[in-house]
Amino acid sequence: MITAYGAKDFQAELLLGYAMQVLHDIPLITREMVYTALKHAAAMTTFGALSQVLATLSLDELADQVGTIKLCPEFFSMEETSKLWSSLQTHYRPSAGYQASMVLLSRRTSAKTDLPATAPNIQQPTIERIESSHTGGIRAGDALILHGQRLQGTLTYLRINKRSGLLNPETVQDKQITLRLPPDLPAGIQSIQVVHLNHSHGSPEEIQSNFAAFVVQPTLRVQVNSVKPLKSNLCHAELLLTVNPFITANQPSLLLLQSTSSDFSSVQINIPSSDTPTDTLTISIQVAAKRYWVQLQVDGVRSEAVEVEVGG
Incomplete structure (x- = not known):
């Protein structure tokens, strides 16, 4: 639940409306957002229970335990809203409900020992951020701009949602790639990955970037x-x-x-x-x-x- 407080008339409503607009445009909580929030909470005070717990943990490891969280508006009836605020034992404030999903936890240690490296590490491409070629939301068929490091390879392609098929980019540079999205790409949260094909060892070998998330608006x-x-x-x-x-x-x-x-x-x-x-x-x-x-x-x-x- 997200709620807002204002000292004057309509301040809470305006603030809540702005927060809902932000969540409408970007209905995601990423690892980076979780890390920033945890770091801020740990720095605010050393006396609270949360701060004392955070002091004993690695914030990097804790943030890495959480995958991308998707937020969807959740409608509450008047009866449900009344019960919720009664349980909080505080005065009602303007609020909106959201459903959060896709929280993933992983093991702290690996289940098996990695094999010793027999070859030097390959420089993998990294996607740092994604933007649309125009203002407003991203739609199917739009041009998507990827920013990052080491994006250009000998043969550079893109993969959406872990599909087997690879897409050809429109333009490729070391720090920027432009891609025309498929016109039939479904609305919702999508993921994209840069793929370099390497033929140096005979058979084609994929060098893959991280997956980056973006939202397709209907x-x-x-x-x-x-x-x-x-x-x-x-x-x-x-x-x-x-x-x-x-x-x-x-x-x-x-x-x-x-x-x-x-x-x-x-x-x-x-x-x-x-x-x-x-x-x-x-x-x-x-x-x-x-x-x-x-x-x-x-x-x-x-x-x-x-x-x-x-x-x-």
């Missing part, structure tokens, strides 16, 4: 159909959603509607997963007649908001 078009007025300013409608790239089989997705008016009312609809890939969805809704911001969340990553009018 794009969304919305068409409102079959609007039927109901009582109490409610209406029934069907939303035709066109998504790019395809939602893959069994890929989790969620529809979010946020009122554009000052009441900030919202609706969240879980979309049943399909056994086959699809780029169109028809969703039936029953909501108040007004304008909404519509977003589609695919595998934990939200599209940009599309403004539509439902029965207005």
Whole structure:
């Protein structure tokens, strides 16, 4: 749960909104973030229980125990929110819930002894950071820019998500590589790796970089159909959603509607997963007649908001 405090009116709401925007753009906690947080906690005070525990541990080793953590928004009902804050025994503050996943632990020692080295170490390529060629989120088909060290080899390729197939980069330099992402790359968290092919010993040999994570954002078009007025300013409608790239089989997705008016009312609809890939969805809704911001969340990553009018 993430919560915010402000001494004046609306400061907490603004701060919480900014934090949620950051988590929307980058829904990840990396090893580097964990290390920085642990280092800061250890430096704040030497009297707290956490600081005393951290003083007995290697922060580098502790941070390395954690893989990349994915954060997904988790909707709490009013009843669940009330129970949660009651258990905390403190006054309610504006808050938002998130589900964290993919925490990995590894052994401190190796299960077997490594064989002695018989050849000098090969200089492996290293990816340090990834950026898009334009502002905003990364989408399928966009140009991706990788920054790092020793990226250029005799034969340089890229691998996405540990697939067997290798991709050709557009440009290659020692500290920068540009790649055009496949147009069918699914939305969600992806990983990429630089691969050098070495033929010096006859058969091709791969020299691989570290895996670096990036997030592919879905794009969304919305068409409102079959609007039927109901009582109490409610209406029934069907939303035709066109998504790019395809939602893959069994890929989790969620529809979010946020009122554009000052009441900030919202609706969240879980979309049943399909056994086959699809780029169109028809969703039936029953909501108040007004304008909404519509977003589609695919595998934990939200599209940009599309403004539509439902029965207005």
